[in-house]
Amino acid sequence: MSTALDLVSVTAGYGDNPIVREFSTTLDTGTITTLIGGNGAGKSTLLRAIYGTNRFFSGEIVFKGERVERLPPWERLKRGVGFVPQGRCNFPAMSVEENLKMGCYTLTGGKHEPAIARVIGLFPMLRQKWLTEAGNLSGGEQQILEMAMVLLLEPSLLLLDEPSLGLSPRMQGDVFTTVQQIAATGVTVLVVEQNVRGALLISDRALVMEQGRKFMEGPAAEVRTDPRIRQAYLGGNIQQSAA
Numbered sequence: 304m305s306t307a308l309d310l311v312s313v314t315a316g317y318g319d320n321p322i323v324r325e326f327s328t329t330l331d332t333g334t335i336t337t338l339i340g341g342n343g344a345g346k347s348t349l350l351r352a353i354y355g356t357n358r359f360f361s362g363e364i365v366f367k368g369e370r371v372e373r374l375p376p377w378e379r380l381k382r383g384v385g386f387v388p389q390g391r392c393n394f395p396a397m398s399v400e401e402n403l404k405m406g407c408y409t410l411t412g413g414k415h416e417p418a419i420a421r422v423i424g425l426f427p428m429l430r431q432k433w434l435t436e437a438g439n440l441s442g443g444e445q446q447i448l449e450m451a452m453v454l455l456l457e458p459s460l461l462l463l464d465e466p467s468l469g470l471s472p473r474m475q476g477d478v479f480t481t482v483q484q485i486a487a488t489g490v491t492v493l494v495v496e497q498n499v500r501g502a503l504l505i506s507d508r509a510l511v512m513e514q515g516r517k518f519m520e521g522p523a524a525e526v527r528t529d530p531r532i533r534q535a536y537l538g539g540n541i542q543q544s545a546a
């Protein structure tokens with residue numbers, strides 16, 4: 304199995320404050336990894352560090368064999384790092400069609416149509432809602448549109464921050480199915496999820512973060528049955544047990 308991403312002792316944060324500290328892991332190509340951790344643990348900060356939108360202090364980020372930790376986000380995007388931040392819908396007053404065309408802005412002209420055709424093939428819902436304003440889509444549909452816009456650029460690594468937040472259990476299931484479909488095309492996925500139970504079920508591996516540091520890492524099936532994880536993240540919480 305080939306390596307998609309290597310994090311070597313990554314320390315990153317904001318201003319003068321390192322939040323994520325000495326975080327190391329390896330993601331294999333085409334796998335799904337869930338990043339678990341309490342509120343404020345530094346999960347979003349780690350995703351931003353991989354994409355390059357916060358302060359990098361030290362360590363190495365090796366993407367497909369190349370050091371990228373000093374490259375700006377657009378250079379990482381060009382190389383195939385796709386990031387869907389938390390919160391949905393970039394252009395709510397524009398139709399699905401217009402959103403997808405916006406999403407193609409970095410592609411050269413001739414590539415727009417095949418790129419849009421490809422994501423419609425992956426998510427036929429987009430074709431059905433072609434002229435609907437994005438702001439009028441359901442939460443789950445907006446999330447799928449956001450993923451589609453990033454997938455237009457054919458990333459080989461997809462970073463997803465809480466893609467199912469605020470969705471009904473059924474729509475959460477749809478988002479998870481979508482993530483599996485994306486990974487089945489060979490894309491490596493790193494996902495932060497509040498629905499820990501649901502995310503672990505579709506993941507190959509899990510990373511657990513506490514106070515900015517790696518606390519545990521392993522096959523998702525093993526992390527799921529670890530007593531400490533069950534206690535901390537798979538307890539009686541209604542949202543987590545919904546999936």
Ligand SMILES: Nc1ncnc2c1ncn2[C@@H]1O[C@H](COP(=O)(O)OP(=O)(O)O)[C@@H](O)[C@H]1O
Pocket residue numbers: 317322340341342343344345346347348349
């Ligand atoms: N833009 C920011 N500027 C300064 N500090 C931030 C910023 N975003 C997050 N933080 C701080 O970083 C820590 C981790 O936040 P975050 O990575 O968002 O956690 P998580 O995603 O695990 O809930 C928190 O203490 C938070 O206050």
Ligand SMILES: [Mg+2]
Pocket residue numbers: 346347348389464
């Ligand atoms: Mg977060």
